Amino acid sequence: MGRLAVAAAVAAWAIPIAALVDSIVPDPYMDEIFHVPQAQHYCRGDFLTWDPMITTPPGLYYISLAYLASLFPGAWAIKVAEAFDPLCTTALLRSTNVIMAMVCGVLVHDLLLCIKPGIGKTKATAYAILVALYPVHWFFTFLYYTDVASLASVLAMYLSCLKKRFWVSALFGALSILFRQTNVIWMIFFAANGAIAYVQDLSLSDCLSDENSEPTDKSRTEVSDRDSKVSALGLRRRRTNHPIRKRGVVSGSTKSHTSFTEELFDIGFKIWNSKCKVLITFAPFAIVLVAFGAFIIWNGGIVLGAKEAHVVSPHFAQLLYFGLVSATALLPWHFTPGRVSDLFHWCRKNKTFSSLAMLIALGLSFVAVHLFSIAHPYLLADNRHYTFYIWRKAIQARWMMKYILIPLYVYSWFSVINILVFPDLTGKSQPRVWVVSFVFSVALVLVPAPLVEFRYYTIPLVILVLNSPVIGNGKLLALGSAYAAVDLFTLAMFLFRPFHWGHEPGTQRFMW
Structure with a gap:
């Protein structure tokens, strides 16, 4: 239904x-x-x-x-x-x-x-x-x-x-x-996390098999039929309630890890132990990847046409724009007093780590904005996109404006990562490997693109929605109403704003 x-x-x-x-x-x-x-x-x-x-x-x-x-x-x-x-x-x-x-x-x-x-x-x-x-x-x-x-x-x-x-x-x-073409990155992302979930399930199955195959002396002599039924029910409950069964692709490890390194080592060890099964199970993705590599060699690059306008560029500022756009689009998750308070308390609990992470993030963001912020000719010449006005009226309004936005970029990314990783703040969490691979995938999709386009952000943003904590009905309704208002405003500007009907360059209809 x-x-x-x-x-x-x-x-x-x-x-x-x-x-x-x-x-x-x-x-x-x-x-x-x-x-x-x-x-x-x-x-x-x-x-x-x-x-x-x-x-x-x-x-x-x-x-x-x-x-x-x-x-x-x-x-x-x-x-x-x-x-x-x-x-x-x-x-x-x-x-x-x-x-x-x-x-x-x-x-x-x-x-x-x-x-x-x-x-x-x-x-x-x-x-x-x-x-x-x-x-x-x-x-x-x-x-x-x-x-x-x-x-x-x-x-x-x-x-x-x-x-x-x-x-x-x-x-x-x-x-x-x-x-x-960039969807190949998301295929690799899903396949990689699918492989992690697959080996976690194999490991869990092995553990359960070992438990079932090694009964103690006491169990051989004292366990009654009633106890056996209770034990079987408990085993089924453990299988059902295990986080791996609940998560699918975004599963965690079967044990609690004290560091990201331990999590990586545990995953690598399990994949190596089940390498033959993993290779056979995930061979379809490898076939597609090899075919895509052959296409790139045949085509001489990833882009089919207009290659001169889509040259691969080190556009690291794209990653910052995505963080802010995503946090703004998912406002009830990120820009609320409760969210700001949660992040503040987290920083107070982890002063050394959070201070160091904040300084590194601010420094890298400054370098990205100062050295790797690209104004594509399409962005500057076409007023039919919101990005045209955002670039002209906000980012380039004053020479300092692009630097003033850096704290917002950093806050947005801290909020996105924090809400995915830390269950003490949100009640939900993703394995750190999943979060790191997601950020890396976003970077691979966006950084090489010289043109700032909100359309490029849609797929990773939807993935964020799917894997973020559930919000209340009131916030959901408020966000849906805000989306509908922007939709209607955009439609009205696109269809009915008179001066956008002109045919001179720079006077075309309005759109994203």
């Missing part, structure tokens, strides 16, 4: 708003001027023509063809070039993402039930609707971009890995790379 409620809720606003957008903006807009004609080439059966300005693989166009074939199955029986070409209108192609947005909502619902079994279907439904309302994701539901389908494929990969369907997960991983 929860899945149906999520899909119905997303459809209830997505379908009428998509119709409104198509009626007012019927022609391809911004990057749609590349994606729509390319999809129309595929509709005509022309799979050899490729627009050199398109940077991503053709996954979105294949999905659109499959979608059109499901809508008009009779057309598939005729010649594709003749039957499908008239159907590939901008409006119909855009509706691909409306379907993908509904799929995303259902996947978020199922992921929450898998990661947090005690959350309940009602809460999972509310969270899924919240993610569907997240402004950046919501806006691109109505345009023919790769973002919504990319998120859907990554979430499907995550869910399959949690359920230990590794072949299926690897297939979704390959599909996600066809939408956006």
